[in-house]
Ligand SMILES: O=C[C@H](O)[C@H](O)COP(=O)(O)O
C-alpha cells in the first residue's frame with residue numbers, strides 16, 4: 621500500500637504558520653467600556669431605524685478610505701464627533717473606520733494586514749491597533765463602520781462596530797454572505813465592480829437567511845457556526861464599470877429589486893468609487909447632486925457614504941520606500957478634505973430636513 625506523507629503533499633507554497641492571540645483574549649484585554657457599548661448599540665439601532673423608515677433622518681457614513689495612521693484617524697474622529705453632534709437632529713453620522721482593503725490585484729491591504737506599512741504583515745499588532753482605534757472613536761460618542769473582508773476578523777472587532785460593508789469584490793462570495801447572516805449590525809452589500817446590483821440584492825437575501833458554515837469561535841478553535849440571519853442586510857450603490865448609479869432612476873430600480881426580493885428597499889449610496897471615478901473633487905459634485913435628490917423627496921435613499929480625511933486627495937504608499945507621508949492624507953483612494961466635508965454634511969442635513977417637510 622502506498623502512503624502519501626502529509627509533509628510531502630501539503631503546504632507546498634506555505635512558508636510559515638504563526639499563531640495569533642485568540643479573539644476572546646484580545647477582547648478581554650481591550651474591553652468595551654459601558655460608554656462604548658452604548659454608542660455601538662445606539663448606532664446599530666439608529667441605522668436599522670433609518671433603513672426601515674422608522675427614523676426619518678439621513679444616514680451618513682463618512683471617513684477615510686482606510687485608517688493607516690491611528691493618530692490622524694483619531695484627529696479626524698474628534699472633528700467629526702463635534703460636527704455630528706451639531707447635526708444630530710437631521711443626520712445619523714457613522715465614521716468609516718476601514719482596516720481591511722480588498723485590492724484589484726495587489727497593494728497595501730490595510731492596517732490589520734500590515735500595520736507598520738512596510739510589508740512586514742504583523743497581523744497580531746494590526747488586530748490590536750484596530751480594536752484600540754474603535755474603542756477610542758467610541759469614547760468620542762461616534763459609532764463606527766467598516767468593511768469586513770477576512771472572515772476571521774469579526775471575532776476580534778465586530779462587537780465595536782455599528783455598520784459593516786461587504787465590498788464590491790466579495791458581494792457574490794458565499795463566505796461573506798454567510799458571515800453577514802450572523803453579524804449583529806446592519807450590513808450593506810455593495811453592487812459588484814461591473815455595476816451588477818442583482819448580486820448585491822442576492823447577497824442581502826442570503827444574509828437574511830439562517831446559515832451554517834465553518835468559522836472560528838472566541839477561543840480561536842475551528843467551529844461549525846449556525847446563524848439566524850441578519851434582518852438589516854441592504855444594498856449599497858457604488859457605481860460600476862457600466863457607469864455611476866446614484867441618479868434617481870438607478871436608485872429607484874435598486875430599491876424596487878430589493879423590495880421584490882424581500883430585503884430592505886432603502887439603499888445607501890456611495891458617492892465615491894465608481895460613482896465618482898475615484899476623483900475626490902467629483903465626489904463633492906455627487907454629494908451635492910444626492911442632496912438635491914433627497915431634498916426633492918427621494919425616499920429610497922436611506923444613507924450616503926463619503927470618503928473623507930483631513931487633507932484632500934491621496935498619496936502613493938510604497939511599502940519599501942520608507943518615504944515620509946503627508947499627515948492626514950489617504951494612502952488608498954482619494955478623499956474629500958475636512959474643509960469640504962464640513963460644508964457637505966450641513967448640506968445633507970438641510971436636504972434631509974427638506975425631505976421630511978415634504979412627507
Ligand atoms: O476603496 C479602496 C479601493 O477602491 C479598493 O481597495 C481597490 O483598490 P485598488 O483597485 O487600488 O486595488
Ligand SMILES: C=C(OP(=O)(O)O)C(=O)O
Pocket residue numbers: 685718721722767786787788789810858893
Ligand atoms: C473598497 C471599497 O469599496 P468598494 O468595495 O465599493 O470598491 C471601500 O469602500 O473601501
